[in-house]
Amino acid sequence: MADLRLTDLHGSLTDRALNSMNFLNEISHHYPDAISLAAGRPTEEHFDLDDVHAYLRRFADHLREQGHDEPAVRRTILQYGRTKGIVHDLIARNLEVDEDILVEPESIVVTVGCQEAMLLTLRALRRDPADLLLAFSPSYVGITGAARLVDLPVVSVAEDDDLAVVVKSVRADGRRPRACYVMPDFANPSGLSLDLAARKRLLEVAAEQDLLLLEDNPYGLFPADGVDRMPTLKALDTDRRVVYLGSFAKTGLPGARVGYVVADQTVEAPDGSIGRLADELSKIKSMVTVNTSPVAQAVIGGKLLANDFSLVAANRRERQIYAANLRAITDGLAARFPGGEISWTVPSGGFFVVVTVPFPVDDVLLEKSAHEYGVLWTPMSHFYDGDTPIHALRLSCSSVTPTEIEVALDRLAALITDELVLSGAGKLDL
Numbered sequence: 554m555a556d557l558r559l560t561d562l563h564g565s566l567t568d569r570a571l572n573s574m575n576f577l578n579e580i581s582h583h584y585p586d587a588i589s590l591a592a593g594r595p596t597e598e599h600f601d602l603d604d605v606h607a608y609l610r611r612f613a614d615h616l617r618e619q620g621h622d623e624p625a626v627r628r629t630i631l632q633y634g635r636t637k638g639i640v641h642d643l644i645a646r647n648l649e650v651d652e653d654i655l656v657e658p659e660s661i662v663v664t665v666g667c668q669e670a671m672l673l674t675l676r677a678l679r680r681d682p683a684d685l686l687l688a689f690s691p692s693y694v695g696i697t698g699a700a701r702l703v704d705l706p707v708v709s710v711a712e713d714d715d716l717a718v719v720v721k722s723v724r725a726d727g728r729r730p731r732a733c734y735v736m737p738d739f740a741n742p743s744g745l746s747l748d749l750a751a752r753k754r755l756l757e758v759a760a761e762q763d764l765l766l767l768e769d770n771p772y773g774l775f776p777a778d779g780v781d782r783m784p785t786l787k788a789l790d791t792d793r794r795v796v797y798l799g800s801f802a803k804t805g806l807p808g809a810r811v812g813y814v815v816a817d818q819t820v821e822a823p824d825g826s827i828g829r830l831a832d833e834l835s836k837i838k839s840m841v842t843v844n845t846s847p848v849a850q851a852v853i854g855g856k857l858l859a860n861d862f863s864l865v866a867a868n869r870r871e872r873q874i875y876a877a878n879l880r881a882i883t884d885g886l887a888a889r890f891p892g893g894e895i896s897w898t899v900p901s902g903g904f905f906v907v908v909t910v911p912f913p914v915d916d917v918l919l920e921k922s923a924h925e926y927g928v929l930w931t932p933m934s935h936f937y938d939g940d941t942p943i944h945a946l947r948l949s950c951s952s953v954t955p956t957e958i959e960v961a962l963d964r965l966a967a968l969i970t971d972e973l974v975l976s977g978a979g980k981l982d983l
Contacts, residue, residue, distance in 0.1 A: 565701035573694045573935040576916065584923035588961040590882075590948040591929040593741060593904055595803045596874050597952065605806075608855025609848070612640075615858050634847040636835045638663025640854035644799070644813055646862045651774070653788045654797070660817035660831045662838060663845045667771065667800035667812035671699040673834045673841070674767060674796055674814060678731040679705040687719060687733035691936035693741045693769065696734050705731075709938055712745075716755065720762045732765035732796070737786055738773035739903020742936045742947045746901060752786055759794040765818070766790075769798045774868055776902035777876045793818050796830070801853050803951075804864040804871075809849040875904060878950035878958060882906050885962040895969060904951040907933060910969055912976040913942035921968075928964035 565571055581589055609630070616626045629639060638644075641661040648654040664670040675686065686700050690709035700707045710719050710733065720730050735755065737747040747755070759766050768786045776782055787797040797815035805811065816830035838844075860867040883899050883906060897908045914932045923929050933945040953961065 563702075565698075565704075568698070568701045569935075570694055570698040570701055574698065577931060577935070580919065580923060581929060584927075584929065587923045587927045587929050588953065588957050588964070589929040590950075590953065590958075590961050590965070591931045592952050593949050594952050595807055596871055598874065599870060604856075605852055608852045608859060611855035611858050612851040615854070630847050630851045632847070634844045634850070636839045636844050637661070637831065638813070638845055638850060639847055640811075640850045640857070641813075643854045643857045643862065647857050647864060648797075648799075648815070650862045651865050652785050654785065654815070656815050656817050660815055660829055662814050662816065662831050662834050663850060664812045664814060664838065665842050665845050666802060666810045667769065667798050668695055668699065669838070669842060669845075670798045670800075670812050670814035671696055671767075671769075672702065673837045674732075674798070674816070675699050675705050676703045676837050677830070677833050678765075679703045680731075681729075683727060683729045684731050685723065685728050687716070687723075687730050687764075689733070689735050689740075690938075691742050691933060692734065693736065694935055696767075696769070697938075707938065712743075717758045717762055720758070720764060730762075730764060732767050733759070734767045734769065735786070736769045736772075738770055738783065739775065739900055739905070741772070741903075742905055742931065742933060743907055744898050744900035744903050744905035746783065746903075749783060752783070752789060756786060756789055756792070756794060760792050764794070766795045767798060768795050771800045771803050772903040774804055774865055775872050775875045775904070777879055777900070780901045787815065801864075804868050805853045805856055809846075809852050811845060811849050811853045875951055876902070878953065878955065879903070879906070881955050881958045882948055882950050882962070885958060889962060889966040890969075894973070904949050906948045906950070907945055908948060909945045910972070911944065912972050913944055914946045915942070918972070922965075926964045926968045928961045928968070930965065 559566060577591060581592065613626050613630065616629055621629065641663055642658040644661050645656055645658040648656060664673065678684065685706040685708050687708050687710050688696060690711055692709065697707055708723060710716060716733060723730050737752060739746055755766060766786055770785055773782065773785065787795045799815065800812040801809060814834060816834055818830040820828050820830050820833055822828065856867060879900065883897065886897050886908065895908060895910055897906055900906065915934055916932060919930065919932055931947040932943065933947055934943040937943055
């Protein structure tokens with residue numbers, strides 16, 4: 554007899570969103586010989602342990618330059634740190650240099666990855682059962698899972714929906730939309746981006762409907778060749794409508810697990826005093842992770858200092874790799890599927906391509922692909938609510954070589970061809 558019943562634990566533990574991340578991580582370990590076009594992790598081509606030591610030393614030198622004596626330098630890096638973080642001022646400078654975002658350092662909370670930034674923000678916003686989160690669909694599974702953990706329902710907004718209409722509709726039902734989650738640049742999983750007009754319209758709707766926007770921007774530094782970077786929503790925001798969720802996983806060092814949230818919105822207390830949303834988030838963080846590893850922060854801070862606060866400059870090599878790999882995938886798909894039976898997105902940057910096929914794509918098919926064909930990818934069903942069959946899969950270009958891409962696409966083409974026959978859709982015109 555089991556010591557506990559799953560039905561007696563929090564309801565989120567049976568939610569598909571929480572199972573997705575573990576399933577997708579575990580399957581790669583079960584099939585280590587399969588080529589993975591599933592992982593959204595950054596390239597490891599330029600990882601160097603010596604860099605970690607160099608960044609630590611650079612940050613320690615920075616503290617000395619700021620007037621810290623040696624005991625204070627050691628204490629800052631090796632002891633428990635302030636809940637909001639120790640590199641918030643450096644992050645503020647990075648945002649100014651790379652994104653033209655001007656915020657006070659005290660409006661930033663340094664988090665354990667961007668995932669914690671999401672959790673803290675949603676926990677603060679969820680007040681009562683009427684509250685909900687809007688999210689453009691398909692949505693990153695991490696935001697959906699975080700919402701489930703804090704009992705915040707998620708209402709999907711289709712890409713062609715009018716956000717204002719959706720807001721009015723849910724309010725008419727007696728519910729309260731607290732925020733809308735959006736990834737404007739090379740979104741995970743769709744790979745698509747919002748143009749400038751769409752960004753400005755989002756901000757207009759947010760102001761008109763008194764709504765916050767949660768902007769997640771892990772891929773914005775990686776446009777394809779010849780593509781200009783777009784301004785973030787936060788850079789365009791003049792009304793403090795945007796809570797900006799940041800991560801150094803793709804641009805700094807994933808193993809450091811350092812993210813942040815820019816929460817410069819004002820909060821009025823019952824006594825009439827005015828504070829920052831960032832201060833409220835830090836209260837929650839103090840009861841969740843206490844503080845983000847100062848050692849990890851020092852590594853990221855050192856990288857920012859070593860690159861004059863510009864991660865655009867620090868990631869030039871990585872941008873070239875991702876752009877070339879993205880082109881290799883889209884060109885490779887065109888070469889293998891010339892007949893029009895299969896379609897795919899052609900993003901203007903980032904990591905992801907979505908392939909649409911004439912048959913349902915699920916975890917069972919992924920297992921078959923890994924076991925029998927030696928290639929991994931991600932079923933798009935993980936990014937939608939509900940049980941409606943989804944006829945699409947996501948490919949990632951970020952952590953593979955051009956040679957691996959060619960072999961993986963050959964294997965994927967074999968799988969798709971065989972599945973077309975099995976589903977009765979016929980053979981591809983190859």
